[in-house]
Amino acid sequence: MIDIDKWQEIYLTIKQHKVRTGLTAFGVFWGIFMLVALLGAGKGLERGVMNGFGDVTNVVFFWVGNASQLPYKGLSKGRTIHYTDDDIEAIRSRIKDIDLVKDLNGLGNYGSAQYIVRGEKSGSFSVRGSHENMAPMHQVRVIKGRYINKRDIDDKRKIAIIGTRVEELLFEQNEDPIGKSLNIYGVHFQVVGVVKPRSSGDNAQRDAEVIFIPNSTLRYAFNQTDTVGTIVLRPKHGVHANIVQPQVEKLLMERHKIHPSDAGVVSSFNLQEQYDKVQGLFTGITFFSWLVAIGTIMAGAIGVGNIMLIVVKERTREIGLRKALGATPISIVVMIVQESVVLTTVAGYIGLFLGVLLLESVTMLMEKMGMGDGIFSKPEIDFGTAMVAVIVLVISGILAAALPAAKAAGVDPILALQDE
Amino acid sequence: MIELKAIHKSYSTGQQQVHVLKGVDMFVAEGELVSIMGSSGSGKSTLLNIIGILDHYDSGHYRLAGTPINGLTERKAAYLRNRMIGFIFQAFNLLPFKNAMENVALPLYYMKVGRKERNRRAMEYLEMLNLTDRWNHMPNELSGGQKQRVAIARALVTQPKVILADEPTGALDSVTSQEIVEVLKNIHDLGNTIIVVTHEHEIAEQTQRQIILHDGLISSNEVDADILPIRA
Numbered sequence: 001m002i003d004i005d006k007w008q009e010i011y012l013t014i015k016q017h018k019v020r021t022g023l024t025a026f027g028v029f030w031g032i033f034m035l036v037a038l039l040g041a042g043k044g045l046e047r048g049v050m051n052g053f054g055d056v057t058n059v060v061f062f063w064v065g066n067a068s069q070l071p072y073k074g075l076s077k078g079r080t081i082h083y084t085d086d087d088i089e090a091i092r093s094r095i096k097d098i099d100l101v102k103d104l105n106g107l108g109n110y111g112s113a114q115y116i117v118r119g120e121k122s123g124s125f126s127v128r129g130s131h132e133n134m135a136p137m138h139q140v141r142v143i144k145g146r147y148i149n150k151r152d153i154d155d156k157r158k159i160a161i162i163g164t165r166v167e168e169l170l171f172e173q174n175e176d177p178i179g180k181s182l183n184i185y186g187v188h189f190q191v192v193g194v195v196k197p198r199s200s201g202d203n204a205q206r207d208a209e210v211i212f213i214p215n216s217t218l219r220y221a222f223n224q225t226d227t228v229g230t231i232v233l234r235p236k237h238g239v240h241a242n243i244v245q246p247q248v249e250k251l252l253m254e255r256h257k258i259h260p261s262d263a264g265v266v267s268s269f270n271l272q273e274q275y276d277k278v279q280g281l282f283t284g285i286t287f288f289s290w291l292v293a294i295g296t297i298m299a300g301a302i303g304v305g306n307i308m309l310i311v312v313k314e315r316t317r318e319i320g321l322r323k324a325l326g327a328t329p330i331s332i333v334v335m336i337v338q339e340s341v342v343l344t345t346v347a348g349y350i351g352l353f354l355g356v357l358l359l360e361s362v363t364m365l366m367e368k369m370g371m372g373d374g375i376f377s378k379p380e381i382d383f384g385t386a387m388v389a390v391i392v393l394v395i396s397g398i399l400a401a402a403l404p405a406a407k408a409a410g411v412d413p414i415l416a417l418q419d420e
Numbered sequence: 421m422i423e424l425k426a427i428h429k430s431y432s433t434g435q436q437q438v439h440v441l442k443g444v445d446m447f448v449a450e451g452e453l454v455s456i457m458g459s460s461g462s463g464k465s466t467l468l469n470i471i472g473i474l475d476h477y478d479s480g481h482y483r484l485a486g487t488p489i490n491g492l493t494e495r496k497a498a499y500l501r502n503r504m505i506g507f508i509f510q511a512f513n514l515l516p517f518k519n520a521m522e523n524v525a526l527p528l529y530y531m532k533v534g535r536k537e538r539n540r541r542a543m544e545y546l547e548m549l550n551l552t553d554r555w556n557h558m559p560n561e562l563s564g565g566q567k568q569r570v571a572i573a574r575a576l577v578t579q580p581k582v583i584l585a586d587e588p589t590g591a592l593d594s595v596t597s598q599e600i601v602e603v604l605k606n607i608h609d610l611g612n613t614i615i616v617v618t619h620e621h622e623i624a625e626q627t628q629r630q631i632i633l634h635d636g637l638i639s640s641n642e643v644d645a646d647i648l649p650i651r652a
Binding site: 004013317323325330413417 | 469502578
């Protein structure tokens with residue numbers, strides 16, 4: 001491979017047929033370019049959507065849905081249940097594989113807004129209880145101050161963490177909200193932190209118009225000590241939420257004497273299930289991208305093979321002469337294969353380069369325009385994938401040359417050198 | 421140098437079996453300049469191909485410089501061709517995208533001679549054929565005679581045992597033809613063994629010996645005594 005003459009030969013033949021070589025190489029170039037663009041775009045979409053999940057992908061939420069629809073154990077239908085701290089205790093003690101189980105309450109119905117006043121300013125925001133370390137679970141991240149800690153919960157401190165939209169509406173532009181006070185239904189809370197939604201998707205607006213206060217404070221101050229609005233739980237590391245969810249559901253239904261087939265009373269949301277579905281989708285997208293791209297590369301390689309066949313035909317006389325002068329069949333095969341591999345590799349490398357350049361420019365443009373957190377984020381192709389693409393290229397170059405090379409090696413110098 | 425004994429060769433074209441060489445006996449000594457003559461279809465091309473190890477023969481014996489040439493693999497044949505035989509063709513067969521020096525150096529490439537050494541030796545032979553100033557010309561920038569001289573340099577560059585010239589003047593006018601014959605005679609004087617296939621009597625008459633092939637057999641193999649004093 002370090003033989004300079006072979007490279008010169010290849011360079012000379014390619015130079016002789018610039019247009020033909022260029023058009024052929026374009027097929028391979030386009031294949032790789034498509035592969036990089038498709039995989040990169042797929043990765044960007046995946047990253048954007050997965051970002052929406054945040055770091056927490058395996059929690060399950062339980063809340064009370066309908067009133068009961070079926071009579072059970074002597075109790076009539078149409079019963080409304082509510083969860084209590086006893087339910088949480090029962091889950092904690094009876095269900096294994098649970099890492100965390102907590103109560104979550106809110107003011108009003110879930111997602112409804114409360115009218116909050118601060119001096120001259122006011123707005124409608126959703127007020128929700130939370131616990132220490134739960135910011136990721138709420139799909140938010142702290143950008144100023146701090147989040148709720150254990151002491152806040154234990155001491156039922158009257159502190160609040162506000163969303164960015166709350167900060168915008170209730171505070172002056174250059175005002176630092178930390179340490180300031182808010183009035184929520186006549187109770188004063190001190191702001192200790194500001195949080196920003198993780199994603200910029202549909203939920204972002206809602207997640208920015210939120211005020212988090214310690215759940216213990218919420219329940220104590222707003223008369224919900226005997227009720228738990230939502231139970232959130234997280235399985236132990238390595239345990240799928242799908243294993244835990246039915247156990248907890250059964251337990252809750254038994255405890256509240258709900259008929260086993262009365263669905264819709266104990267409602268739940270399993271985040272991990274959603275996560276798996278989305279991941280499955282992206283596996284499909286990646287597979288499809290490869291399928292399309294390999295197809296294109298193969299079409300390109302077949303094009304190269306075709307051209308090499310023509311090249312061999314055109315160069316029959318030259319090959320015959322070389323054989324007469326002492327070229328072995330192997331050296332002829334090497335010549336043709338090398339030319340094909342060089343053609344596909346160079347074309348493919350340019351495709352790879354321009355594809356990566358495209359992805360990088362899109363990423364840079366998106367960062368400049370501040371679109372990094374959307375549903376489509378930072379398209380990228382990893383090094384391993386790029387290497388696989390290069391190997392695919394080299395192999396397709398060799399395969400493309402196999403038939404023409406065999407033909408070239410079989411050239412009979414006597415026939416090739418006969419005068420026309 | 422060349423010993424052929426009872427060489428038979430036949431081709432099958434479809435149903436028909438064509439017996440081209442019907443027991444050729446031929447001997448060429450080292451340093452000889454001989455011509456092979458014959459009408460078309462006499463089998464002279466086939467004979468030349470066999471001598472040049474481009475073709476197999478069906479039966480008989482062939483020894484080239486003491487080496488029996490029989491049942492060789494393509495690889496081995498290529499090796500022997502490269503080292504023992506220099507070809508000169510009617511159509512020159514220079515590679516159009518290589519300059520004169522590179523064309524001359526090509527057989528050395530297959531001999532695995534290093535690039536610098538190749539070019540040095542190629543220049544040596546170009547000088548011998550008075551083409552030094554043309555070394556970087558492409559074949560299409562050379563006249564017919566110059567092209568054939570480049571081809572002769574290419575045939576000589578590996579210092580082969582025998583030089584086979586197949587109608588070397590066939591594509592040239594009479595003046596240039598004579599010029600090429602003079603070149604061949606000169607390199608013969610340097611001790612090379614040369615076999616010229618031709619159908620032109622003027623050319624054949626200037627060789628030491630004419631071998632006349634007729635219908636697959638050698639009909640005349642006389643040393644032309646008259647030619648010897650001319651050479652001397």
